Amino acid sequence: MKQRISLILGVFTVMxxxxxxxxxxxFFASEAPSVQGAIFSAYFFGAFLSVIPAGIxxxxxxxxxxxxxxxxLTVVTGAAIFLVPHSPLLVIAARGIEGIGAGFFVASALSWVNVQKDSRMLSGYYFxxxxxxxxxxxxITGWxxxxxxxxxxxxxxxxxxxPFLLSFTLSEEGREERExxxxxxAAYMFRWIYLxxxxxxxxxGVISSLYPEFTGELPIVLSLQLAAMNMGTVITSLVAPRIRIQPVPLIRVGGIVMALAVAMAFFAPEFGWIxxxxxxxAVGGVVGFVFVAQMEYLAQSKIRQGTVVGIFNASAYxxxxxxxxxxxLVVDAVGYSAAFGLATLLCGCVALFIGRCECTILDEPA
Structure with missing residues (x-):
């Protein structure tokens, strides 16, 4: 139990x-939007660079x-940002290192999850x-x-x-049984899952980045809308492990639903914020279902999961x-309709190319 609490609470605090x-x-750079952007992006840059090496x-x-x-690294960098908030360069550096720490954690935590007997249910709790x-x-930070x-x-x-202290109780059970x-x-074997x-x-990310300027809504309204996406993922992440569906049909339906939802997102503001x-x-709900199905398929392979999950996280980042x-760039060149249309088309392509993946779950559910 301590091991699972370490990972579940760990991913909660890291995120x-x-x-x-x-x-x-x-607060960190009130008159320098570029510095604010650097502070925000440094984290994801660090995570993107570290997830595959961490998996290896x-x-x-x-x-x-x-x-x-x-x-x-999460504990140390969090303390550093709290103690030295008025030094933008140090904050940027700390955020980058914090991202590296996140990359090490998420790649390794998911690989640990995927070798457990209850990996399907545990991955739902994790997401x-x-x-x-x-x-x-x-x-909570805003409040x-x-x-x-x-x-x-x-x-x-x-x-x-x-979770850092609890992580000392972790075991490596199940890892040595795999090659x-x-x-x-690994990248070639699971290429359709990664794509x-x-x-x-x-x-x-496209929807989250376009909507503030696209709708011009108040920040509080936008926060509620984006929160709905996360809540959709939370709900389906908990429901998905209880439903036995093969990855290919589930991801295909997910791609179709996502394509429809993106298209509807372009027109939805005309019908109100609800x-x-x-x-x-709906968008968040698709992500939860698809993630759990992808993890179950990756988990059934007989190879160690660090590299596999590292590439998976790199593809997501x-x-x-x-x-x-x-x-x-598409918005600047053509307009919002083209940007939403491109995202819709790509989601539709998921429904087509995922059929080329021989993604069949052979093992009995845990």
Whole structure:
């Protein structure tokens, strides 16, 4: 039980700290939007760079060491940002190192989850805790800012010490029974899963990045709408492990539903903010179902999961990094309708190409 609490609480605090700076970005550099952007992006850049190396190291030297290292970096960098908030360069550096810590944790934690007998159910709890952490980082830090600008950072940093201490109880059970696969072999073997993750996760980033300017809604309304996306993922992450569906048909339906939801997102503001919340909840719901199915398929392979999950996380981070950027360029060149149309088309493509994946779950559910 301690081992599972370490990972569930660990992903909650890591994700909460990743978002905890968002409501208070002006505090770090009130007159320099570029610096604010650097502070925000440094985290994801560090995570993107570290997830695959972390997975490789976890396969070779053990996931426990990487999980502990990731949580240790989370604690240290959270404390550093709290103690030295008025030095933008130090904050940017700390956020980058914090992202590296997150990369080490998420790659290794998911690889640990995937070799457990109850991996299907545990992955659902993991993704639910991840999204609750993202929500909490935004909402709780914003609320606590009235009592102290960086109080939220302190709260989540102190809380992250608990999973770090519990991580010393982790075992490597199940890992030694599997073989190490080279990066290129793992990337080719699961290429359709990784591509679907890139597009589906990237699409959530496209919607999140376009909507503030697209709708011009008040920040509080936008927060509620984006929160609905996370809540949709939380709910379906908990429901999906209880439903036995093969990955290919589930991902195909997910791609179709996501394509429809993105198209509806373009028109939803005309019907009020409640319509937008429903569409966003549908988008988040697709992510939860698809993630659990993808994890179950990856978990059944007989190779160590560090590299496999590291590439999976890199594809998700890559989607979040590149697809919103490309969508922004499309908006500048053609307009919002073209950007939403492109995202819709890509989601539809998921429903087509996933059929080329021989993604059949052969094992009995845990």
């Amino acid at each position: 909460a700290l990743s978002n905890a700076v968002v409501p208070i970005l002006p 190291l976890g396969d070779r030297y053990g996931t426990k060491r990487c999980i502990k290292s990731g949580l240790f 639910a805790a991840l999204n609750v952490g993202l929500l909490s980082g935004l909402l 606590l800012a009235d009592f102290g600008t960086t109080l939220g950072l302190l709260v989540f940093t102190v809380l992250s010490m608990v 190490i696969a080279p990066v290129k072999d 679907s993750s890139f597009i589906i996760v990237g699409t959530t 319509a937008v919340i429903l569409v966003f909840a 890559g989607g979040m990094a590149f697809m919103p950027f490309i969508a922004g």
